[in-house]
Amino acid sequence: MTNAIQPNQISGATKFKLALAWAFVSVPLIWGVLNTLERASQLFR
Amino acid sequence: MTTATQVDSGGMFGWLDRSHTVAKPGFSRWMVPPAALCVHLCIGQVYAFSVFNLPMTKLIGITESAPGDWKLTELGWIFSIAIVCLGLAAAFTGTWLDRVGPRRAMFTSALLFGGGFLVSALGVHLHQLWLIYLGYGVLGGCGLGLGYISPVKTLITWFPDRPGMATGMAIMGFGGGAMIASPLSVLLMDYFSSPTDVGVAGTFVTMGLIYLVFMMIGAIIVRVPPHGWLPEGYTPPAQPKKMVTDNHVHVDEALKTPQFYLLWGVLCLNVTAGIGVLGQASAMSQEMFPGKITAAAAAGFVGLLSLFNMVGRFFWASTSDYIGRRNTYMIFFALGMALYAAVPWTGETGSVVLFVLFYCVIMTMYGGGFATIPAYLRDVFGVRYVGAIHGRLLTAWSTAGVLGPVLVNYIREYQINNGVPQADAYSVTMYIMAGLLLVGFLLNWLMTPVNDKHYMTEEELKASMEK
Numbered sequence: 001m002t003n004a005i006q007p008n009q010i011s012g013a014t015k016f017k018l019a020l021a022w023a024f025v026s027v028p029l030i031w032g033v034l035n036t037l038e039r040a041s042q043l044f045r
Numbered sequence: 046m047t048t049a050t051q052v053d054s055g056g057m058f059g060w061l062d063r064s065h066t067v068a069k070p071g072f073s074r075w076m077v078p079p080a081a082l083c084v085h086l087c088i089g090q091v092y093a094f095s096v097f098n099l100p101m102t103k104l105i106g107i108t109e110s111a112p113g114d115w116k117l118t119e120l121g122w123i124f125s126i127a128i129v130c131l132g133l134a135a136a137f138t139g140t141w142l143d144r145v146g147p148r149r150a151m152f153t154s155a156l157l158f159g160g161g162f163l164v165s166a167l168g169v170h171l172h173q174l175w176l177i178y179l180g181y182g183v184l185g186g187c188g189l190g191l192g193y194i195s196p197v198k199t200l201i202t203w204f205p206d207r208p209g210m211a212t213g214m215a216i217m218g219f220g221g222g223a224m225i226a227s228p229l230s231v232l233l234m235d236y237f238s239s240p241t242d243v244g245v246a247g248t249f250v251t252m253g254l255i256y257l258v259f260m261m262i263g264a265i266i267v268r269v270p271p272h273g274w275l276p277e278g279y280t281p282p283a284q285p286k287k288m289v290t291d292n293h294v295h296v297d298e299a300l301k302t303p304q305f306y307l308l309w310g311v312l313c314l315n316v317t318a319g320i321g322v323l324g325q326a327s328a329m330s331q332e333m334f335p336g337k338i339t340a341a342a343a344a345g346f347v348g349l350l351s352l353f354n355m356v357g358r359f360f361w362a363s364t365s366d367y368i369g370r371r372n373t374y375m376i377f378f379a380l381g382m383a384l385y386a387a388v389p390w391t392g393e394t395g396s397v398v399l400f401v402l403f404y405c406v407i408m409t410m411y412g413g414g415f416a417t418i419p420a421y422l423r424d425v426f427g428v429r430y431v432g433a434i435h436g437r438l439l440t441a442w443s444t445a446g447v448l449g450p451v452l453v454n455y456i457r458e459y460q461i462n463n464g465v466p467q468a469d470a471y472s473v474t475m476y477i478m479a480g481l482l483l484v485g486f487l488l489n490w491l492m493t494p495v496n497d498k499h500y501m502t503e504e505e506l507k508a509s510m511e512k
Contacts, residue, residue, distance in 0.1 A: 021079035021266060023176050025086060025218070032224030036352050042345035043338070043401065 061264075062212055063146030068268040070214060074203040074276070081196035081215035084151055085108060087256040088192045089222015091131075092351070094124050094181070095375050096230045100243045104172060107243060115174055123182050125447070130186025132443025135194050139297060139436030142191065147199045147267050154192035155260030161185025162253025169246040190439070192260065193219065197419045198432035205428075206279045209370070209420040213362025216416040220355030226252075226349075247391035274508075280448055286424075288371055288492070292500035293427035295509070301435045302495050307488045309376055312418055313448070314485035318381065318478040319411030320449030322388075324458070325471070326404065332468045333392035333400065346401065350408045357402025357409025358416035370421035371492055377410040378486035385479040389472035415442075419440055429506065452477070 010018070059065065068074075098120045105111045142150040161184035168176025196215050204211035218512075230248060237247030285291055300303050322329075327343040338346065365373040384403045391400040418438065423431045453474050460470035501509070 010073055011071060014071060018073055018075055020293060021076055024262070027080040028225050029082075029218070029221045032221055032226075032228065033352065035228040036348040038222045040345040040349040040352065043342045044351060045256045045342070 046235065054354060056176030058149075060473040061145075063148070063269065064149045064159050064240070066073060066146055066267060066269050067271055068365050072268055074270070077196070077200060077203050077268065078211065078214045079459025080151075080263045080267035081200055082218040083266075084154060084192045084196060084260050085215050086222045086225060087260050088154070088189045089219040090226035090252070090256070091124070091127055091185075091189055092223035093226035093230060094193075096227050097245055097248075100234060100245050101169070103243055104169060104245065107241065111311070113172075117490050118224040119174060123154070123177055126182030127186035128180055128446045130183050130441050131190040131193065132440045132446075133441040134187040135436040136190075137436075138187075138191050139194060139430075142195055142436070143198065143296075143430060143433050146269060147195050148264050149194035150191055151260060151264035151267060154188045154195060155257050155264060157184050157188030158192060158260065159188075159253045159257030162249045162256065166246045166249035166253065169249060170310050189452060192438070193439070194243075194432055194436045196263075196267065198353075198428065199436050201419065201423050201428055201431055202274075203271055204276075205281065206276055206403070207363070207366050208423050209417060210359075210363040211363040213359045214417040216362070216419075217355055217358040217412075220351065220412050221359050224351055224355065257390045267378030286369065287469060288369060288494060289424040290494060292497075293429035293506055294434075294495055294499050295501055295505070296430040296433040296437065297424050298499050298501075300333075300437065303437070304427075304492060304495050305434070307492050308418065308421060308425070309438055309441045310488040311485055311492075312414060312438060313445045314481050314488070315374075315381075315411065315414035316442055316445035317449040318385065318454065318481050319414070320445055321453040321474070322385070322404075323350065323354075323480055324405065324413065324450050325453055325474070329471050330400070331500075333396070333471065334397055335468075336370070337395075337397055346404075348454060349401070350404060353405040353408040354412040357412035360409060361413025362416035362420065365417045365420060370417055370424055371489060373413070373417050374489045375486065377414055378482045381407060381410055382479045382486070385475045385482065392468065392471075427500075429501070429509065 093303055098117055101120055102110045102114050102117060105114045110116075161180045161182075162186060165178030166180075168174065168180055177388040200215055201208045230252070233248040234244040234249055237244030237251075246367045269287070281291065294302070327347050329342045330338045330346050331340065361373055361377075383406050388400065388403050391397075391403060404508065419431065419435050422434050426434050456474050456477060457470050460473055461467060465473075
């Protein structure tokens with residue numbers, strides 16, 4: 001049984017929600033990773 | 046249509062019920078990992094809590110500790126209480142979570158974790174340490190445990206084709222949470238600080254509210270699949286792999302199997318070794334490479350380790366979908382043993398690059414151990430009670446959280462008291478950690494499929510769905 005629409009059937013609205021949801025979690029994570037990399041660069045100076 | 050056991054309370058909180066979280070046609074399963082990440086990115090903050098320790102020793106003196114200010118040893122208990130409560134909450138709420146579904150669990154976790162910060166802010170404001178023990182330690186710790194396990198079963202059900210990757214993504218968020226929380230805490234403390242305030246209370250209130258909202262959004266967007274749902278084009282293998290079962294073991298029955306205790310030992314030893322060396326990474330790098338690694342560089346080194354810890358969670362859990370969970374842990378223990386034992390050699394040769402490289406790989410396997418265990422449990426005990434069984438297994442983490450640092454500190458102190466130079470004292474620690482990994486290797490090697498007598502019958506399974 002495949003009630004939920006699969007990636008190849010995703011509607012435009014769902015694509016927008018997906019992009020929003022992933023951006024919502026990715027932005028803070030990327031900010032944290034960049035901060036960490038900046039701190040880590042001390043190791044190679 | 047029901048997915049599993051339904052609890053329908055209706056009323057104001059009816060939207061939290063499992064029946065309201067069943068995905069409607071048009072829902073993409075790729076919405077579920079961000080929902081899980083909303084929770085895990087927040088609760089991962091616990092690994093950055095130490096950033097508050099020093100400022101909290103100056104709440105009265107502001108620029109330096111004054112009489113009446115709290116001591117670091119007293120503050121250290123906040124983290125320990127939180128980790129113990131994490132394990133206990135995960136162990137005791139797993140069955141409830143299985144009954145009520147992920148949304149109610151994530152909602153409760155948000156209230157506990159966010160609320161814990163608010164109670165702690167009051168504790169800082171009134172200078173009552175017990176309020177912080179209660180707030181961040183007990184309430185926050187329970188929120189941590191519940192939040193950690195709440196999306197696991199949901200992810201495994203949505204991604205039967207890639208359970209390792211799915212849970213790896215969420216648990217990667219737990220590793221990433223500290224990387225966000227650490228600079229965010231520093232920024233907020235700078236913002237709220239004044240000549241009469243170190244800014245901790247304001248930071249706690251702000252972070253509590255941010256986490257509350259962020260976790261609530263995760264609770265709102267999470268969905269469970271309809272009963273019997275499978276991804277399009279996916280058919281469960283007719284001939285399952287040897288270590289993967291199609292059957293289900295009840296959570297209480299799982300505790301009667303040797304496999305549960307073998308996996309408990311596997312997780313505990315992997316985490317003990319990882320926590321042990323993580324805690325001493327900064328000091329070890331500076332003492333093994335004096336003049337080459339400064340205090341600032343050591344702080345960067347610790348940051349780099351947290352990054353590899355996070356990446357390893359996703360990498361190894363995803364890899365385990367292809368090579369199997371047992372083989373993945375075999376790599377953790379075998380490669381881990383070699384690297385732990387080789388770290389002292391990098392000090393002798395003066396190779397900072399190899400030292401950093403070995404440590405980074407070790408950290409990927411430490412994180413990978415956490416992220417791969419839910420899929421391992423799913424393989425061995427089936428999907429039905431995997432959330433609850435995972436919760437019980439996390440007591441291994443709490444145990445390792447105490448065992449790792451105590452073991453490392455005790456061994457080190459014993460060595461130094463017996464005249465061993467500080468830099469050399471690390472060598473023995475690393476060899477002992479390699480020994481622990483050998484035991485872990487043997488435990489993992491002993492893993493076999495669960496005896497058929499432990500599996501639920503069709504009737505028991507049906508009854509458990511209808512309760």
